[in-house]
Amino acid sequence: MPRAILALYDTREEQKLRLSRIHTMAEMPLNHLGLTVVYWDVADGLPDLARFGDLRGVLTWFAGDPFDDPRGYATWIGKAMDQGLRVVALGQSGIRRSRAGTAMPMSLANRFFGRFGLRDDDGYSDLTHRSRPVVADEMVGFERPLDGPLPGYPLMRAVDPRVTSHLVLRRGGQPESDSHIVVTGPAGGLAVEGYVRHYDPELVRRQWIINPFSFFRAAFGTDDLPKPDVTTVSGRRLYFSHIDGDGWRNATEIESFGKDRPIAADVVRREAIEPYPDLPVTVAPIGADLDPAWKGTAASLAAAKALFALPQVEPASHTWSHPFFWGFFQDYTPDKEAAFAPASGRRARGGYLANWFGRTRITEDEVVGEGGHAGGPDIGRYAVPRAFLEEPFDIAREVGGSLDYMTGIAPAGKPARLIQWSGDTQPYAAAIAATRAAGVRNINGGDTRFDAEFPSYTAVAPIGVAMGDQRQTYAAASNENTYTDLWTNRFYGFRNLVHTLRNTDTPIRVKPFNVYYHMYSGQKSASLAALKEILGAARVADIAPVTASHYAAMADGFQSIRLVPEGQRRWRVVDRGALTTIRFDGASFDAVDFPRSKGIVGQRHHQGSLYIALDPAVEEPVVALAAVDRTDVAPPAPRPYLIEGRWMLDGVEVYANGFLAGAQGFGAGTMSWWMPVPGRYAVTAERAGRVLWRGEAVAGVDHRLSLTIPVAAETPLRIGADRLD
Template sequence: MRLGSLLHRLAVLLILAAALLPAAARAAERGAVPRTILALVDLREEGIVRRTRIHTMAEMPLNHLGLTVAYWNVADGLPDLSRYPDLRGVVTWFTNEPFADPQAYIAWASAAMDRGLRFAVLGQAGVRGRSNGQTVPLALSNRFFARFGLRDDDGYVDLTYRARPVVSDAMVGYERPLIGVLPGFALYRKTDGRYDSHLVIRRNGDEATDTHLVVTGPNGGFAYSGYVRHYDAELNRSLWILDPFAFFRTVFATDDLPKPDVTTLSGRRIYFSHIDGDGWRNVTEVEPYNKDPNNKGGVIAADVVRREAIEAFPDLPVTVAPIVGDVHADWKGTAETRGAASRLFALPQVEPASHTWTHPFRWSFFADYTPQKEAVFNERADDAPRRGYFDELLGRRKATAPGHEAVGEVSDIGRYSIPRAYLERPFDLDQEIGGALDYFTRMAPEGKKAVLVQWPGDTSPFSAAVAATRKAGARNMNGGDSRFDAEFPSITAVPPIGLPVGTERQIYSGNSNENTYTDLWTNRFFGFQNLINTVRNTDSPLRLKPFNIYYHMYSGQKTASVQALRRNLTAAREAEIAPVMASTYAAIADGFYATRFVPDGERRWRVTDRGDLNTLRFDRASFTAVDLNRSTGVLGQRHHQGSLYVALDPAVAEPVVALGETARADNDPPADRPYLVQGRWAFSGLVVDGGGFRVGAQGYGRGEMAWHVPEPGRYAITAERGGTVLWQSEAEVGADRRLNVAIDAAAIRPLTLRVQRTSR
């Protein structure tokens, strides 16, 4: 048995060595800083990736630290690491024993650590037993725990009233302190002084009983189950006990990693707004529109939203995504609903997008679609043209049809009574995605194109649906439903940037829409005004999300919902933001996953494959600044919350960012050439010209901006387009070298700014 076991382990190690060497070779060849964390999940327990603990809780902090996450289902065996050339480490969060052969997993993990991969082990380690319930020899499981400086003493304490933390540093008690009766715990003794203990529990005041439950060190970190999060079953809420940012930052050594940032542009917080077309044709109850003598049938919600929330805020861009079925003459569209779309698309601050052709509710229903599968629902299709959205499209019961109660396909649409809003014709994925985008592009004025699909229904598209957006040359977004407020008082309700869907990726919206504030549009129609709490909490003390106002057209139906919407828009108008279209944010988010950093000297990186992402962040950088003399393609820099935000020039395909030191963080770092500190607009193509510069600019609203210039004095500023001066002024720059400008010129169409020093 011993010889067989030895030969088995040797075989596993040889396989692993063969798998790991190509990955290491490719990483060395590319020279890129590894950013990918491989998440091992057990989908036999957690079902699908979007519901796993790692995706719902851990991935957002990992994204914030500049890391991407790839998922592997351990039910399919152990992964071939040669598939992940960009690998930085591994994260696990098991609650059971998922491995039929823990010995093979321990050998696999040990070989990975020997190659320099670091492990973050949350909850159960998965090495104390087999998936069939058989125990594992302690000597075997301790080979794994030894990698984290621990020894499992094969004991468990469930009566903890005499147990107290004797070490509990800032990594513990993040959202919930260790108060009251402590959770039960296994006994882990520390055996390696290279590891730091962040939580040590002692029983009966006896040092000999110390158990180490949160540790970090050379191979990564371990945080024991019960001390990672607190779950309140009554409220169905989780709170972090462990500080995930500190834990993952330490485990994966991210302090010196440049972080692609999707929250900030031109040194300001990104703002975008997008509207799903649901409720487009609902009749409004809002005065005075509900008494319009010229429209005896009533004014539709889409027109109310246009007048109250879009035309009234021309400085705030918005992406509008109707449903084709609501406007097309061959479906449920009318001259009124089509006119509403045309009037919206004609506004300069409006971007056309698509909420699909027939509004699928349960996307998984269509992954293996046949017309016969859907035929039983046809009698549920509602021909009433003007009913409330949730009366018309959603059901309160699980779907059944007479004589079909036992048909599995019928019941597999969750809370929805029909699988999509419009059932008149068979489902066609190409029409649903590309066809809808083309339709709205044709409706829009020349020069505007619909390039964003906003997922409807359960916002859980299957892989082919996401692939169809790429095929159509478009981006995709929705899902996530970020909340962080009194009702959802934890970052566990703040999702990551996106979700892997097969080989594709779904991009989540920045915030939740009004559904979650109004109990699925059944009451508290004023509730969406509480969005501002999530907006504040996701900006401080850490900027975790952009400022996103996301809603549906039925917000134009109720007086309270219109007022709530206008409050949010007013708050956006008063905030320091950089407004962009929703498709721009989706492109920035896609860039997060693609960006690569190639080291190019001391604290210097070449940035490749970033797409539309134009901001990098360096954390713990109060006394760090960009060394502009060693950098290329850098527009500017700004310190915020202890981090350094670096603005990249979109005109430079592969910028180089080099860091140096600065004496203080409360002043702009000195430099001998101009650079952007912050601005409302987006900038591109910076050219330094003697004592001044020129740069392209595009944006929404008044062009507020601040530039650092090398010398004080008087500066002339002009905004021009095609050789025509649109605006000009002068500004005095003092000893702080800060040039503050507010340009009164429309920049939705790009223009050129010229800044020239005229006198000392």
């Protein structure tokens, strides 16, 4: 089933894809609907559609007129629609004028708009004080109501009865003046400029006017599409946590530690990691902070070894020399960086400088005072291109070298397999390719917020971003740096992460539960208290914890997965990688049809959607659905299945009186199963043939078998349940 949306954008209008309207606002709702996005810069002309394999549609969001030849664009759009692609046009159509400003004939405009079931009556209402909505359904006024003066709008008439009009404006009470502003239909959808999203220039904040989830769902016709989902594992919200090594060697300022104050990395270990063995965390030091040949010390190296030895800690790397501005290194030469060499032949100041990160460019006095140099190329808000300048930049050392170093100091069998991007978290394509060549994942960037300061889904990032033929995976939530005015104020601010965690889980689950922070959180009492408050919230949440590298692998699986129809309401799942959940929306009266399915661990209804857990041990699961007549109980089935659980399960074997399954996870194994036969069940957990725990649980008249297996499962084990009576 085609899942890809071809997004047309214009670098002459939006210089960076990362900052484009489609990427920052539209791609996340599209991801939620199971869709991927591929980009094409129309400054390079129009693409050959044949080069894209599984397109579902085309999306544009222009603010101006990007085409020298709008006629050619109209022809291209027509061919796309003739091939069955749905087209969605937000903002300006790109068809009314050429890039040089030449007006196009109305016949050309109506050839374009006619494809959407509309006709342009060659009019425009710029005085809107007498205009009122006569149709404004639930798709309009999503985050920003239509109040106050309305933006100007073109006069668009609906001419196709198959079109659904979601917003119709009328002037002066005259029906003949009705203008159809937001529409969807079999060809796609259209929403005119000024009625897609609201922008507040004073607060620099955006809010959706249309409901992007509903609009894209209707325009791209996704109801028939099973949705690959990276927010949920084993029927629960996925949890992961990762730490960037910034501030590793900073001495803590917390007075309770006494005069001999430990470094921040040790404080975080003792206060926020060791007391939480049930919450995995991926720890990524900076190589230069550990290696004695650079700026490492005995204490900084020992701190890393102590952390990596903990069973809930996954080793990773935050690069070797901590690049701040990755774009600087895309065409790197040592001479280019020489402008930032330390003054008077002194070596660069060692260690991470918190006041250099994320700040406006530092004054000349400040730079020289730190042993830096105020001259050289402009690198934006950073004073130097990277934190450690001891040796020339080497991308092989930043990626493969740093990973090898972390693996070398970690216990045997715990390889470092994740790069956590540093600085502006905007790596160039070749840097991302270096992680792929090393066989590891990558993460960071995105800075998702959804709270009182950022009260909109427009601040919720997509799963990742394409850079050329490479792909960067974003963190699922922002770190404490954005809550603390770039680590200069409000050091308690990270506690406000709870609002983003709540808003990205309800009423729509769009993100997993991600706790992402830096080692400098161990430096101050307020920041450490805020971190522990967030970890406390995680402890009582209904979560399934995984490592950060596992989440990044799932994000890659979201891109690669293919869904092959195999009959009535039946799909084969191919090339899914580590992704283990398929979601069906609006599925309260649907359930897994187990006799027609394969490789299914379980199912759970949540928020009107059906989340189906796939067995990682089955290469190509098959998902089939059947109708059920009740929504207040777990759907009946001829075999046991997992409803929800904290651990990930694989190699599941089910039979009439019980089940066997491989299990891996963090914390006690709390889970619920639906059992065909109520009664008492003997439950066991074993590893390598040795029984670790035995117990009993009861499936009541509701067929739910709820149990807790109180053993450690960081190392995989095998669990089973057998009916006793």
